[in-house]
Amino acid sequence: MFKDSWTPSVDLQEAPAPSTQFDLPNKGDQVRGRRNITEDVNGNLICNLMPDKLEAGDWRGQADKVNLAEESLLNKMIRHALVTNRNQVEVLQADPTSPLYSVKTFEDLRLTPELLKGVYNMGFNRPSKIQECALPMMLAQPPQNLIAQAQSGTGKTAAFSLAMLSHVNPANKWTQCLCISPTYELALQIGQVIEQMGKFCPDVKVEYAIRGNRLLRGVKLQAHIVIGTPGTVLDWCVKYKFIDPKKITLFVLDEADVMIATQGHQDQSLRIYRQLTKDCQMLLFSATFEDSVWRFAERVVPDPNIIKLKREEETVDNIKQFYVDCKNKEDKFMALCDLYGCLTIAQAMIFCHTRKMASWLSEQLSKEGHQVAMLSGLMTVEQRAAVIERFRNGKEKVLVTTNVCSRGIDVEQVSLVVNFDLPVDFSGNADNETYLHRIGRTGRFGKQGFAVSMVDSIHGMDIINQIESHFNRKIRKLDTRNLEEMESMLA
Incomplete structure (x- = not known):
């Protein structure tokens, strides 16, 4: 790493081998709350957000913003x-x-x-x-x-x-x-x-x-x-x-x-x-x-x-797209568990709108016995890269993330993408580009993939209709409580 004591020039013949270890700034000081990154007994990396104060029902807060410079750096670090x-x-x-x-x-x-x-x-x-x-x-x-x-x-x-x-x-x-x-x-x-x-x-x-x-x-x-x-x-x-x-x-x-x-x-x-x-x-x-x-x-x-x-039209022909009608976040979680029980899933990526929701969902999935990793904007780029590398290597089977991980990550084994929260822009309309980037994390390299979106309101159904209209493609309704229907639709 480069410190204040550098000499003015680097002789290329003597230059050290490239490394991705940087002294990146600790971003935890820029937000309210504390960040706790630990490993469980199985060595799985867990990042928990512990905010100073959580208001009841405050699960639809401000979205985890994507920093373009950080996104570019992350892509450089994880691409070999x-x-x-x-x-x-x-x-x-x-x-x-x-x-x-x-x-x-x-x-x-x-x-x-x-x-x-x-x-x-x-x-x-x-x-x-x-x-x-x-x-x-x-x-x-x-x-x-x-x-x-x-x-x-x-x-x-x-x-x-x-x-x-x-x-x-x-x-x-x-x-x-x-x-x-x-x-x-x-x-x-x-x-x-x-x-x-x-x-x-x-x-x-x-x-x-x-x-x-x-x-x-x-x-x-x-x-x-x-x-x-x-x-x-x-x-x-x-x-x-x-x-x-x-x-x-x-x-x-x-x-x-x-x-x-x-x-x-x-x-x-x-x-x-x-x-x-x-x-x-x-x-x-x-x-x-x-x-x-x-x-x-x-x-x-x-x-x-x-x-x-x-730009060629991004194809989603090998991705089966569904939505599930839910009542609230607990109902969405139950639908997710039903879905996970029916599908033979190699690895799954689950997208949330906020860090708070991602933290809550990670905790619930861990209680159900799933190997879970979590990514959010509270983590440094270096920490995100380490989590993605573990996910790539199969050390975690489920990656819960905000939009900081919606593009650029190619993991061949991802067979399921879940929009736990639908992607919306600042006006509350469908964010079609983010939707495409999200579901594009599955169905990589010509393989069959599944994308399931959770809908918990009339506005959410309107978002699904907007996405259907934009891509001119029907998103089918899925009843996760009907095992026989799920097996036939997901076959």
């Missing part, structure tokens, strides 16, 4: 390999008359032997879809600007890390490549990729412009690559002048959608951009291409090539 992405890549070139190049092997990129060795040492056998199109543009001469849509797990971090390492001239003892990321944890993740990929490039040095890394005043950095967060990078360029921004020839802005959703980061990023020369190559990456992201991208990336993902 590239994800399979069925989406097709659409390329829009700045110069439509220019031939479009793509590569099928890393040898086609004519990398140095040291970099090629580093790529294969990381376990990459062939370029991913986005790497096939993006890397030729990133490495082109003269340099080309790029705006690319890419989620975690597509290989985009490795792609722009490779571009930075290829771009560096080790003989020039100043910063040539600058990369900014929304949080220091995400910046560390990028740095780990660069360190591992540049393992056989002894002359290339990297520095971290993040909190806790303090340099001596008046020092001019000799690190070739600097990765950091917008505020610290801006200080290093303008206030302390550790970096000469006019000498930066490659600028990478990662997680643009997360960046502009974080207070102050958009303005800081723009101020950094204005310090750079017009000839500086600009690479911008974002998981989503909403209007706000486009407006931001257009301000910092002139004359770009654009890589977009053609």
Whole structure:
């Protein structure tokens, strides 16, 4: 881990092997109540929320909000390999008359032997879809600007890390490549990729412009690559002048959608951009291409090539969808127990709206003898990753979670997803995107999956109708007290 006593530069030849152990902030101090994480007699991890005060009937409180930066970090930490992405890549070139190049092997990129060795040492056998199109543009001469849509797990971090390492001239003892990321944890993740990929490039040095890394005043950095967060990078360029921004020839802005959703980061990023020369190559990456992201991208990336993902319709054909009519949370719990008794379930994920409900449900399921793990926004990202890893390894059969776990987690053995609370937006209408992400945790890799939603009010039934209308797919009613009907419908 990186402490205040860091030396200004990291020699890539001596860089330690990447680790996912970070000193992440303890978020328990930001909420009312105490967090108790323990293990039961079987070694099962249990996280219990013990609020200072619980009002009677206060089970429909504020939803556990999803932090985009934390979600991105969690996905990076729990993914050990590239994800399979069925989406097709659409390329829009700045110069439509220019031939479009793509590569099928890393040898086609004519990398140095040291970099090629580093790529294969990381376990990459062939370029991913986005790497096939993006890397030729990133490495082109003269340099080309790029705006690319890419989620975690597509290989985009490795792609722009490779571009930075290829771009560096080790003989020039100043910063040539600058990369900014929304949080220091995400910046560390990028740095780990660069360190591992540049393992056989002894002359290339990297520095971290993040909190806790303090340099001596008046020092001019000799690190070739600097990765950091917008505020610290801006200080290093303008206030302390550790970096000469006019000498930066490659600028990478990662997680643009997360960046502009974080207070102050958009303005800081723009101020950094204005310090750079017009000839500086600009690479911008974002998981989503909403209007706000486009407006931001257009301000910092002139004359770009654009890589977009053609979104295929997410299929739920192999997921059987049902709803159960209930009266209250106790009735929903009984229906859940009936359902669990009927199905042969490998593993199940159960989604709740609030931390309070997730905590209550976890306790009830544990009393029934189920091996239960729980995830909520009260836990640090590192703790969440550890719980997910245990769930993946089958040490817990049931994962009770809020929306902090609604996307990005692929566990092949999940055969049942339960919406204990229906997904709704701030207006109380159906949150169709979250519904799709939730039920998409089952039926992975072409297997049969089941998704069951608990309905305990007229408004809840209206939510089901909205979801049916949006996806143009019937959600069938299930009577969990009728064993014969359940067996026929769930067969």
